[in-house]
Amino acid sequence: MIRKAIIPAAGYGIRNLPVTKSIPKEMFPINGRPTIDYIVEEAILAGIEEILIVLSRNKNDIMNYFDRSIELECFLESRDKEHLIPSITPPKINLQYIRQHEALGLGHAVMLGEAFAGKEPVAVLLPDQVSLQRKSMLLPLIKSYEQYQRSVLGLQRVKPELLSSYGVVSAKELNSRLYSIQSIVEKPKHNPPSDLAIMGRYILKPDVFKWLKETKPGIGDEIQLTDALSKLCKTSGIVGYQYTTRWYDTSIEEDYIEVQQQAYRMKRRK
Numbered sequence: 001m002i003r004k005a006i007i008p009a010a011g012y013g014i015r016n017l018p019v020t021k022s023i024p025k026e027m028f029p030i031n032g033r034p035t036i037d038y039i040v041e042e043a044i045l046a047g048i049e050e051i052l053i054v055l056s057r058n059k060n061d062i063m064n065y066f067d068r069s070i071e072l073e074c075f076l077e078s079r080d081k082e083h084l085i086p087s088i089t090p091p092k093i094n095l096q097y098i099r100q101h102e103a104l105g106l107g108h109a110v111m112l113g114e115a116f117a118g119k120e121p122v123a124v125l126l127p128d129q130v131s132l133q134r135k136s137m138l139l140p141l142i143k144s145y146e147q148y149q150r151s152v153l154g155l156q157r158v159k160p161e162l163l164s165s166y167g168v169v170s171a172k173e174l175n176s177r178l179y180s181i182q183s184i185v186e187k188p189k190h191n192p193p194s195d196l197a198i199m200g201r202y203i204l205k206p207d208v209f210k211w212l213k214e215t216k217p218g219i220g221d222e223i224q225l226t227d228a229l230s231k232l233c234k235t236s237g238i239v240g241y242q243y244t245t246r247w248y249d250t251s252i253e254e255d256y257i258e259v260q261q262q263a264y265r266m267k268r269r270k
């Protein structure tokens with residue numbers, strides 16, 4: 001059973017400047033809800049009980065969003081608009097926060113969750129990867145973890161021209177959709193090992209922290225989660241689960257527009 005999840009949300013959002021100078025990309029709206037709200041919901045739907053969000057200095061809006069606003073609740077009550085209160089009520093989950101003081105990379109951000117995770121396996125959800133599925137995308141990864149007792153990566157086949165934006169694996173097929181990961185390369189410029197890319201969802205066993213602590217800055221001069229995962233696949237082993245659903249990367253303008261259109265269509269169909 002996976003009870004805990006880490007959501008790294010400390011990056012500068014360079015691809016989305018200038019708006020991300022003051023608005024965290026995790027607060028970009030989809031149907032009037034911040035993207036990170038969908039991610040927290042996805043974790044809750046998978047049975048996660050505690051979430052650690054890794055933030056940086058200019059991301060207090062995220063904490064404020066998930067806090068209560070008693071003043072606004074009273075105001076809505078006084079104006080006979082109580083029906084809006086549920087939409088501003090924080091999700092029923094234990095949310096914790098930690099600050100990453102310097103942008104040292106995704107691996108470093110995850111490493112800050114070591115004490116939070118303790119001896120338990122932990123889910124990691126990257127908040128710029130959104131799927132609008134009604135079922136949590138973590139569930140098949142949790143199932144794979146229960147079956148193999150190994151760390152698990154969410155994977156998806158990606159067009160060749162996009163592979164240099166992802167962690168890409170070489171993998172042996174175990175059975176349909178499940179792979180044993182042989183090696184991983186972060187953002188390969190040439191000769192990607194396959195077309196299977198990491199899709200921003202992970203189940204990580206506690207030994208990942210040992211490797212993260214030994215990981216030196218890699219590509220982009222940042223501590224890369226992928227580099228620690230490379231060690232993990234040579235030691236305790238990693239399983240990959242191949243998604244076939246549509247993922248939207250909210251840092252990419254086209255995807256962000258598309259996810260909004262799709263979410264809007266789904267809302268109207270309800």
Ligand code: G1P
Nearest residue numbers: 106129166167197198199200226
């Ligand atoms: C990160 C990971 C990469 C993964 C990607 C998924 O990269 O380092 O391995 O494929 O997320 O979105 P980022 O997009 O943060 O540069």
